[in-house]
């Protein structure tokens with residue numbers, strides 16, 4: 001089997017729908033799931049690249065494994081349940097610190113899943129499908145719907161905090177080393193790096209999805225695949241890929257305030 005060119009990791013609390021999102025995308029279905037033990041991955045061919053997508057366990061007992069799965073990751077999908085505000089809080093408190101082992105220019109996406117259960121989104125989906133407001137069925141696919149618990153702005157705020165945590169805030173002055181490039185137009189060396197290194201806008205990296213109806217699931221994964229390709233190219237230009245060394249994995253310290261230590 002060919003070695004994957006890049007890695008994307010799904011993180012988030014138990015029950016938010018990580019496995020369901022991955023199965024919806026890869027297998028085009030919404031099967032019954034059991035709580036994940038450890039982790040598992042799918043391989044996706046995107047253009048000429050092989051991308052591994054890792055599903056991880058949200059249960060506390062497997063927490064220490066998260067940083068191992070994130071090692072060398074080109075992108076991390078931080079997943080929460082739009083109906084459980086605590087699952088968004090957990091991303092900052094418990095999961096963000098696990099990404100310290102990811103690639104230095106790792107991309108982050110924040111995904112609010114189970115949006116089919118939210119009243120306002122279900123109405124929006126019905127209108128998109130051409131049904132009037134109040135039509136039975138709609139985006140919820142028969143699920144009982146509840147008032148919105150987490151606003152998209154809350155996810156955007158977390159994304160901005162992550163950029164700060166990773167020192168990628170647009171307002172920060174980039175380090176001198178980051179802004180000096182050696183290139184070759186003839187071989188293409190560092191040319192993509194020069195033109196494509198930019199921080200995506202927060203709104204572009206926050207998604208609301210439904211693994212149940214499929215809403216925004218293709219958009220999420222395929223937007224990330226397109227963004228991960230330049231990261232893979234940069235990784236190649238910078239040297240050999242990192243390997244997983246289980247013995248060197250440490251569980252990061254957790255903090256309640258201000259991201260992770």
Ligand SMILES: Nc1nc2c(ncn2[C@@H]2O[C@H](COP(=O)(O)OP(=O)(O)OP(=O)(O)O)[C@@H](O)[C@H]2O)c(=O)[nH]1
Nearest residue numbers: 014015016017018019020033036058114210211212
């Ligand atoms: N209504 C609705 N239910 C969902 C959705 N996604 C997942 N679920 C349900 O939520 C439950 C948990 O889904 P999983 O995909 O197993 O959650 P997980 O994040 O992988 O959980 P762990 O493996 O324990 O970390 C299951 O009963 C799913 O059927 C969704 O988009 N909408």
Ligand SMILES: [Mg+2]
Nearest residue numbers: 018019035036
């Ligand atoms: Mg799972």
